[in-house]
């Protein structure tokens with residue numbers, strides 16, 4: 188904002204000074220214009236920076252800018268070209284900085300100061316624009332509008348980055364560095380769609396930590412959380428880039444394995460179980476970790492995400508019923 192104000196006041200200074208010289212106005216008025224152009228931006232910057240509410244202070248600064256604009260329009264005897272350009276830029280700028288509410292307040296300030304100064308000046312009005320003033324106004328039109336566009340573009344880029352970051356957060360588990368149900372369901376839906384178009388095989392793996400409640404009860408939630416983090420890490424290490432390991436909630440994890448047969452999924456599941464079995468030290472406690480895993484391949488009858496997840500959950504149920512610490516797949 189500081190740089191934009193310096194640029195704006197400097198670019199306005201040129202056409203206003205041109206008109207004041209043409210109208211042979213007093214040196215004091217020109218000095219006041221110089222103060223507005225070269226001192227005010229720094230004053231405004233410190234005013235906003237020192238304020239406990241910098242945004243509100245900056246909005247006040249923007250309204251003061253608009254009031255100053257109204258004053259100089261009156262001092263230029265409403266010279267049409269610089270007056271219209273200055274008023275338009277001031278209002279458009281306030282609109283992009285604070286919406287219609289700020290623009291409205293700025294318009295009221297500009298009009299009020301203009302009317303007061305114009306009446307005191309005897310309602311002077313000169314409707315002709317000299318070539319000198321026209322040329323002096325051109326940099327304001329060209330440079331300021333381009334600068335405003337550059338600023339708007341950089342705000343749009345920052346907004347896009349923030350939006351992507353928020354989208355990523357919304358798709359991740361709040362405790363572990365792993366996808367959540369939302370992202371998993373999106374990927375499953377996409378995979379089902381692809382499977383309908385091509386003759387391929389893909390698998391869904393449901394993983395549940397055995398007797399996890401006991402771990403929590405014996406060692407506390409901190410150890411339970413650390414175990415969840417270790418399992419999540421194992422799932423990442425044991426899978427490919429194209430797979431999606433996710434946490435459904437509690438001690439339940441699911442992995443989507445595109446282009447994978449049931450046999451291949453069994454190999455991955457064994458790898459995961461072996462890695463979990465050798466994990467002993469969790470948050471300075473010696474614990475045993477076994478997993479039950481259910482695997483389901485996609486079939487043509489599966490119409491939606493729930494069908495496939497249900498099939499994998501049923502397979503997990505069979506693994507649990509069979510005595511836990513085992514893989515069941517069909």
Ligand SMILES: Nc1nc2c(ncn2[C@@H]2O[C@H](COP(=O)(O)OP(=O)(O)OP(=O)(O)O)[C@@H](O)[C@H]2O)c(=O)[nH]1
Nearest residue numbers: 395396397398399400401403408411412436437438
């Ligand atoms: N530490 C920790 N525990 C959790 C979290 N979310 C859920 N739990 C606990 O995880 C346990 C899940 O237990 P269950 O899956 O129902 O039962 P289990 O003891 O694993 O038994 P089986 O699944 O039959 O082997 C519950 O005690 C929950 O309180 C979490 O984020 N952190």
